[in-house]
Amino acid sequence: MNQMETVKLVVVGSTAIDNIETPWAKRKNLLGGSASYACAAASFFTSVGMVGVVGEDFPPEYMDLYRRFGINLEGLQVKPGRTFRWAGAYEENMDERRTLLTELNVFATFRPELPPSYRAAPFLFLGNISPDLQAHVLDQVRRPRFIVVDTMDLWITMAVETLRAVIGRVDLLTLNESEARHLSGKHSLIKASRRLLDLGPKYVLIKKGEHGSVLFSREGMFLMPAFPLEDVQDPTGAGDAFAGGFVGSLAAGGRVSEGAIRKAMLYGSVIASFGVEAFSLDRLAALTIQDVEERASLFRNMCRVR
Amino acid sequence: MNQMETVKLVVVGSTAIDNIETPWAKRKNLLGGSASYACAAASFFTSVGMVGVVGEDFPPEYMDLYRRFGINLEGLQVKPGRTFRWAGAYEENMDERRTLLTELNVFATFRPELPPSYRAAPFLFLGNISPDLQAHVLDQVRRPRFIVVDTMDLWITMAVETLRAVIGRVDLLTLNESEARHLSGKHSLIKASRRLLDLGPKYVLIKKGEHGSVLFSREGMFLMPAFPLEDVQDPTGAGDAFAGGFVGSLAAGGRVSEGAIRKAMLYGSVIASFGVEAFSLDRLAALTIQDVEERASLFRNMCRVR
Numbered sequence: 001m002n003q004m005e006t007v008k009l010v011v012v013g014s015t016a017i018d019n020i021e022t023p024w025a026k027r028k029n030l031l032g033g034s035a036s037y038a039c040a041a042a043s044f045f046t047s048v049g050m051v052g053v054v055g056e057d058f059p060p061e062y063m064d065l066y067r068r069f070g071i072n073l074e075g076l077q078v079k080p081g082r083t084f085r086w087a088g089a090y091e092e093n094m095d096e097r098r099t100l101l102t103e104l105n106v107f108a109t110f111r112p113e114l115p116p117s118y119r120a121a122p123f124l125f126l127g128n129i130s131p132d133l134q135a136h137v138l139d140q141v142r143r144p145r146f147i148v149v150d151t152m153d154l155w156i157t158m159a160v161e162t163l164r165a166v167i168g169r170v171d172l173l174t175l176n177e178s179e180a181r182h183l184s185g186k187h188s189l190i191k192a193s194r195r196l197l198d199l200g201p202k203y204v205l206i207k208k209g210e211h212g213s214v215l216f217s218r219e220g221m222f223l224m225p226a227f228p229l230e231d232v233q234d235p236t237g238a239g240d241a242f243a244g245g246f247v248g249s250l251a252a253g254g255r256v257s258e259g260a261i262r263k264a265m266l267y268g269s270v271i272a273s274f275g276v277e278a279f280s281l282d283r284l285a286a287l288t289i290q291d292v293e294e295r296a297s298l299f300r301n302m303c304r305v306r
Numbered sequence: 307m308n309q310m311e312t313v314k315l316v317v318v319g320s321t322a323i324d325n326i327e328t329p330w331a332k333r334k335n336l337l338g339g340s341a342s343y344a345c346a347a348a349s350f351f352t353s354v355g356m357v358g359v360v361g362e363d364f365p366p367e368y369m370d371l372y373r374r375f376g377i378n379l380e381g382l383q384v385k386p387g388r389t390f391r392w393a394g395a396y397e398e399n400m401d402e403r404r405t406l407l408t409e410l411n412v413f414a415t416f417r418p419e420l421p422p423s424y425r426a427a428p429f430l431f432l433g434n435i436s437p438d439l440q441a442h443v444l445d446q447v448r449r450p451r452f453i454v455v456d457t458m459d460l461w462i463t464m465a466v467e468t469l470r471a472v473i474g475r476v477d478l479l480t481l482n483e484s485e486a487r488h489l490s491g492k493h494s495l496i497k498a499s500r501r502l503l504d505l506g507p508k509y510v511l512i513k514k515g516e517h518g519s520v521l522f523s524r525e526g527m528f529l530m531p532a533f534p535l536e537d538v539q540d541p542t543g544a545g546d547a548f549a550g551g552f553v554g555s556l557a558a559g560g561r562v563s564e565g566a567i568r569k570a571m572l573y574g575s576v577i578a579s580f581g582v583e584a585f586s587l588d589r590l591a592a593l594t595i596q597d598v599e600e601r602a603s604l605f606r607n608m609c610r611v612r
Contacts, residue, residue, distance in 0.1 A: 093493060187399060190536045211517045212531065221608050223531035225518065230496045259612030266611050302527050305572050305606055306565030 007049035007072050009251040010118045010144075011038045011244065012137050013127025014107060015052040015076070017059075019087035020236055020279065022094070027234075030280035031062045032086060034127035034150070037237035040284045041271040042125075042248025043069040044292055049118050051075035051137070055083040055106045065285060074115040079106040094235050095209075114140045123251040125243060126170070128152045131162035138169050146256050148172045148247050149201075150239070156183045168200035171256075174243055176207045189214065190221075203261065205246075207239050213265060217258065224265045227273035227299050234279045238272045241284070245271030266303075270296045313355035313378050315557040316424045316450075317344045317550065318443050319433025320413060321358040321382070323365075325393035326542055326585065328400070333540075336586035337368045338392060340433035340456070343543035346590045347577040348431075348554025349375040350598055355424050357381035357443070361389040361412045371591060380421040385412040400538050401515075420446045429557040431549060432476070434458045437468035444475050452562050454478045454553050455507075456545070462489045474506035477562075480549055482513045495520060496527075509567065511552075513545050519571060523564065530571045533579035533605050540585045544578045547590070551577030572609075576602045 013035030019028045035052040042048040049072035056078065066073055084107035087100040112133055122145040126134045134149060141147075147170040155163050156179060163183075167173050173196055177189065184192035189206055193216035196204045204216045208226075215222040246268030253260050270292055277283045319341030325334045341358040348354040355378035362384065372379055390413035393406040418439055428451040432440045440455060447453075453476040461469050462485060469489075473479050479502055483495065490498035495512055499522035502510045510522045514532075521528040552574030559566050576598055583589045 188536050190534055208517075211514075212529075214534070220604075221534060223518075223534065223608050224611075225529035225531055228496055228520070228527060228529065230494050262611050298526075300611055302529050303609065303611060305530075305568050305609060 005047040007118055007121045008046045009042055009048045009123040009125065009248055010051060010075070010114065010121045010141075011035050011042060011048055011125045011127060011247075012051040012112050012134070013038060013129060013240070014084055015050075015054050015058075016084040016086045016107075018085075018236065018280070019101070020234060021089040021100075022234060023090065023092050025233075025279075027279050029059075031065065032236060032280060033084065034237070034240040036066075036281065037240035037275065038125060038127055038244030038247075039066070039071045040069050040281050041241040041244030041268070041275065042251070043071055044245070044271065044287070044289055045248035045252040045267065046123075048072065048248060049075050049115075049121065051112045051114060051118070053077040053079055053106050053110045055079060055081045058083045065281065068285070075113070075118055077110075077113070079109075081106040088236065090235065094232050097235075112137050122146070122254075123247055124148070125247045126150065126166070127240060127243070131155050131159045131166045134166045135162065135169075138166065146171045146247075146250065148174060148243065150174050150243055151179065151183075153179055153182060164199055167196070170201050172203040172205055173199070173201045174205040174207060176209070176239060180204070180206050190216075205265070207242060209235075209238070213242070213269070215261060215265060219258070222258070222262050222265070224262075224269060225303060227269050227295065228302075229273055229276065232276045235276050236280075238276050241275040242268040242272035244268075266299060267292070267296060270299055311353040313424050313427045314352045315348055315354045315429040315431065315553055316357060316381070316420065316427045316447075317341050317348060317354055317431045317433060317553075318357040318418050318440070319344055319435060319546070320390055321356075321360050321364075322390040322392045322413075324391075324542065324586070325407070326540060327395040327406075328540060329396065329398050331539075331585075333585050335365075337371065338542060338586060339390065340543070340546040342372075342587065343546035343581065344431060344433055344550030344553075345372070345377045346375050346587050347547040347550030347574070347581065348557070349377055350551065350577065350593070350595055351554035351558040351573065352429075354378065354554060355381050355421075355427065357418045357420060357424070359383040359385055359412050359416045361385060361387045364389045371587065374591065381419070381424055383416075383419070387412040394542065396541065400541050403541075418443050428452070428560075429553055430454070431553045432456065432472070433546060433549070437461050437465050437472045440472045441468065441475075444472065452477050452553075452556065454480060454549065456480050456549055457485065457489075459485055459488055470505055473502070476507050478509040478511055479505070479507045480511040480513060482515070482545060486510070486512050496522075511571070513548060515541075515544070519548070519575070521567060521571060525564070528564070528568050528571070530568075530575060531609060533575050533601065534608075535579055535582065538582045541582050542586075544582050547581040548574040548578035550574075572602060572605060573598070576605055
């Protein structure tokens with residue numbers, strides 16, 4: 001996308017430098033963070049603007065990479081200090097992850113400010129940052145058409161009341177299976193989603209990793225399997241790429257309906273499936289929209305009951 | 307189905323008396339066994355004949371129940387001795403099961419014999435019994451149009467060579483996720499299914515419980531979620547009800563194609579989802595084909611990308 005284009009989707013989240021270990025590889029100083037994955041994923045579908053913060057040590061080649069994705073960076077603050085650093089290790093089979101290091105650095109004092117050009121964007125994705133900051137972003141926007149919020153266990157434990165209030169101000173809440181259970185106090189995802197819908201959003205989208213995702217609304221459910229992969233190199237950011245691809249694809253269509261949301265979930269899954277085939281944004285950086293459409297069509301066929 | 311109808315599907319498997327414990331209930335002397343679940347499930351779609359064995363203690367009311375499902379019982383042997391008994395306990399959340407008791411009784415010397423009226427049936431389901439006995443059944447049939455085989459860990463450990471040979475003689479192998487990994491030696495289900503297809507069947511259908519099922523063929527994959535349930539009373543027999551409903555629905559259509567197989571998987575999931583809503587065959591006994599069609603249509607809608 002061209003930097004001059006009006007931003008249709010604003011993404012707020014973290015940008016990080018990651019060290020990642022898998023059973024087969026160790027990689028250092030990778031570009032990571034929820035905003036990086038979500039913006040890169042969304043950039044295949046729409047003009048996206050990033051709201052985040054990096055330190056003065058942020059590698060210029062990563063800034064270039066953001067630009068190559070066509071991400072608008074007016075909302076990316078560069079602050080004195082070091083960029084947020086995260087390190088994690090995956091177990092055999094990639095289903096369990098241990099955090100080895102969290103160094104907040106400039107992210108500790110992050111205060112998201114939307115440039116004027118972002119404030120009327122019709123789509124907003126509040127990635128996983130503190131509910132206080134998510135609320136601060138909501139205070140700056142002019143009635144977006146559709147707002148998606150993500151969260152994590154930390155905020156459910158530390159700031160559940162603020163989080164509930166934020167959820168009450170958005171259209172769609174996305175979170176993973178265990179977070180949905182934690183926040184609702186219900187094991188059954190059907191019961192959990194009912195409680196979460198009671199907080200106010202029209203939709204609850206539960207991510208189940210390799211088992212796909214489920215969309216809940218007052219009217220019913222949509223079940224989406226995950227695109228099956230033979231080899232996963234690095235699952236980091238899969239949920240963020242899914243969410244970014246999802247909102248990006250929705251923003252591209254413009255109109256929001258249950259049908260559009262289902263189609264957007266398909267595109268979110270496809271982008272996430274590419275993302276985990278390599279470390280960091282490596283696979284997404286090499287991806288074309290033709291690759292995306294091809295896999296989307298293959299995937300659609302894999303899900304179709306005749 | 308009428309007992310006089312020609313049997314279109316033959317099901318071979320176990321019939322058992324089960325004691326089952328869940329975190330919320332304890333039930334004794336329930337009708338169980340793979341053939342019971344599979345035949346009951348199939349009976350909604352086609353004329354099904356059971357091949358199995360019971361002891362002289364088998365309760366007449368369970369024989370009546372089989373008849374009420376319209377199951378042809380010519381192939382059910384009644385032998386001196388006690389019926390196969392099984393007891394199991396489910397953990398919280400129903401995802402883990404411990405076997406408390408296995409008493410083979412008359413099942414220890416079971417030798418499946420097909421009545422002449424079964425031998426030309428176009429569809430055959432070899433439920434989970436020893437591969438030796440499965441092979442013995444294959445020796446008695448006249449070129450069925452479609453043969454499905456199920457198995458379990460015990461036979462993968464105890465009789466893998468005979469099992470491989472049986473798999474080479476059927477059209478579709480069905481087994482659960484961990485069994486597919488065990489039999490193939492591959493963790494990735496894509497790689498596992500490739501190995502299993504190399505044994506000879508045209509299709510491999512992997513059951514993933516609450517995460518649905520996946521169909522693999524040389525041409526590709528079909529991903530089917532499970533019908534989402536708020537409360538599961540008793541998961542016993544879910545895999546057998548799925549398989550029975552699947553083959554039964556396939557037999558009803560007559561022609562076998564990938565499209566027909568996908569549709570049959572939908573019906574198998576629907577029947578299995580009803581089955582686990584109560585203990586034993588209680589829910590299936592109260593079910594009408596209208597209930598089945600209604601849930602199938604709801605489920606189809608839940609899976610449809612617009």
